[in-house]
Amino acid sequence: MSAVGPLDAMFLLGETREQAMHVGGLMLFELPGAGRDQVFPESGREFVSRLYQEMLAVDAVSPVFAWRVRNRPVDLGYWSWEPDDEIDLEYHVRLSALARPGRYRELFELTSRLHGTLLDRRRPLWELHLIEGVEGHRFAIYTKVHHAMLDGVSALRLMQQMLTTDPDRTGMPAPFALPSGDAAPGSSLLRPSRFGPLGRVGQLVSVVAGLSTVGVKSAVHALRAEHSPVAFQAPRTIFNQPITGSRRFAAQSWPMERLEKVRASTGATLNDVMLAMCGGALRRYLQEQNALPDKGLTALVPVSLRGPEGNGPGGANSLATLIVDLATDERDPGRRLRRIMDSTSYGKRVLSELSPLQNLMIGALGIGSAGPAAVLPGLAGHTPPPFNLVISNIPGPAESPLYWNQSRLLGMYPASIVLNGQALNISVTSYDQQLHFGLTGCRRTVPHLQRLLVHLENALQDLEKL
Structure with a gap:
């Protein structure tokens, strides 16, 4: 075993x-x-x-x-x-x-x-x-x-x-x-x-002890400092409510060339442009539901700690996390993108100063911060959420097109986890010069999930006008 x-x-x-x-x-x-x-x-x-x-x-x-x-x-x-x-x-x-x-x-x-x-x-x-x-x-x-x-x-x-x-x-x-x-x-x-x-428990204790008190404190400090204006200060939204066991899934692909043009003209990263698409889409979606808060939404963004060979410090899950300002309270798409760029740059700078194991602790603490509402009955929706949703960008295959038994792969769409109190997940991967979005939500808590696909397109069109 x-x-x-x-x-x-x-x-x-x-x-x-x-x-x-x-x-x-x-x-x-x-x-x-x-x-x-x-x-x-x-x-x-x-x-x-x-x-x-x-x-x-x-x-x-x-x-x-x-x-x-x-x-x-x-x-x-x-x-x-x-x-x-x-x-x-x-x-x-x-x-x-x-x-x-x-x-x-x-x-x-x-x-x-x-x-x-x-x-x-x-x-x-x-x-x-x-x-x-x-x-x-x-x-x-x-x-x-x-x-x-x-x-x-x-x-x-x-x-x-x-x-x-x-x-x-x-x-x-x-x-x-x-x-x-x-x-x-x-x-x-x-x-x-x-x-x-007993030996296995001892191994776990030794791993934690090996971080030292200073290592634990620095990881906790980094988690608190990460985007200090927005970390763990997310507004309450319709996404941060109790969930049911049923799911709704929607997916769509966008040419990477369109996002690359926005990246080149604004100085943003491709990931920043993708997050700005999500921020603009969420703003429109919540306006449509008459549920847009005055404060900007934040997203937990996992960061893989795996090297080129797939190795990482955390077993099956080797992840750190960023908490990113999505600036959904900002009407102007250009200013929204700049806020997202500032937010991701700050978070990546904090993580770059930590060791792999400290980054792993950041991931555990970031994911675990959603835990109380996720596991305690009646808590979801009644306490301020640590963040509003999870947005993941998973690198896809570099080669294309790809085939399986003579059948050409057209698209690959991630379907991920939603938590009690975190009813929406947006996951993205790349393949064949396209970004493939997979949206997963609680069927009851996130009404008309497929409307987010329309709003993602509208948000990208807004960015293309910058």
């Missing part, structure tokens, strides 16, 4: 029926031959059905997908990973079909339902859904993995490993069948100890 990392354990401890703690992704593919001067011998349904049967017939599952969590009395309440020797692939891998006409609307409705159900803790914490019947000669793959197993960066890198630049390559495995090492999820920080549970 292998102990679960400290930050990873937070995602297990904080999970409830209303607050699922898995991350997901929707990948949209074009059927082989579509859009090319060739005729594919199989129909779309036959092709997807064959892929499904090939998935079920794999001989071995990658080790990281073969571990399940255990929390036994002998482990003194600490979570551990243990191998599952009887994996039921027909449970984990499922074939679905969209109702006609198979528009993106129907695809997102199905994704919403799938993303709102909990993973079974008696099994390895993942599912893969192969979805046929998408209009325009397309199909999709929706996957979800518990956040204790993989963070968004790790999950996206794993998905990239199943893809190729060769449009004619066949026999490519699904992500759960990719070759990998023998390590359990999250084992890079805390290795299994020959002293058993």
Whole structure:
């Protein structure tokens, strides 16, 4: 067995029926031959059905997908990973079909339902859904993995490993069948100890003690100082209310060229332009709901601590966090962008002065600051939120176009976590010269979530006029 990392354990401890703690992704593919001067011998349904049967017939599952969590009395309440020797692939891998006409609307409705159900803790914490019947000669793959197993960066890198630049390559495995090492999820920080549970607890204590009192104090000070005008001073909004277990998901892609032109003309970073799109869209959306507060919204922005090889100091989750001013109280899009630029520059400067482990503590404290409203009944909506929503920008594959079994990847849209008191998440990734936005919200708390897509386009048009 292998102990679960400290930050990873937070995602297990904080999970409830209303607050699922898995991350997901929707990948949209074009059927082989579509859009090319060739005729594919199989129909779309036959092709997807064959892929499904090939998935079920794999001989071995990658080790990281073969571990399940255990929390036994002998482990003194600490979570551990243990191998599952009887994996039921027909449970984990499922074939679905969209109702006609198979528009993106129907695809997102199905994704919403799938993303709102909990993973079974008696099994390895993942599912893969192969979805046929998408209009325009397309199909999709929706996957979800518990956040204790993989963070968004790790999950996206794993998905990239199943893809190729060769449009004619066949026999490519699904992500759960990719070759990998023998390590359990999250084992890079805390290795299994020959002293058993007490040894694993001792390892955790030694890691924390190794930070020293000065290290802990500096991390806490940095968290408080991070964007001192806005950190932990977010206004109450309709997003910061109790949530239900149902979800709504919406997604859309924008050409990166449009954001790059704004970046070049303003001196901002691409991430700043993306955040300004979100700030402008949220302002319009809240105005539409007659719910725009006088004070600007803030966003928690995760920052990956992983190096080029994917290594990081925090097990399955190696994240620091920024708290960014979205300037939704600012009517002028140019001034809004400049406030966002000042906010992100300040936060990155603070994090650059800290060690990797101190940055990891920043991530744990930043994410954990939403914890009280997330786990204490009746608290959400009655106390000032530490921030209003989470916005993640996950780097995507550098190469394009990419293919899986002769099927071209058209888009990849992240689906993430919403918390009690934090009912909206915006996650973005890049691929094939486009930014792909995935919006996840509580179905009841965030009405008409899809309207945010219209407002994102309007916000980008405003920025293009600067």
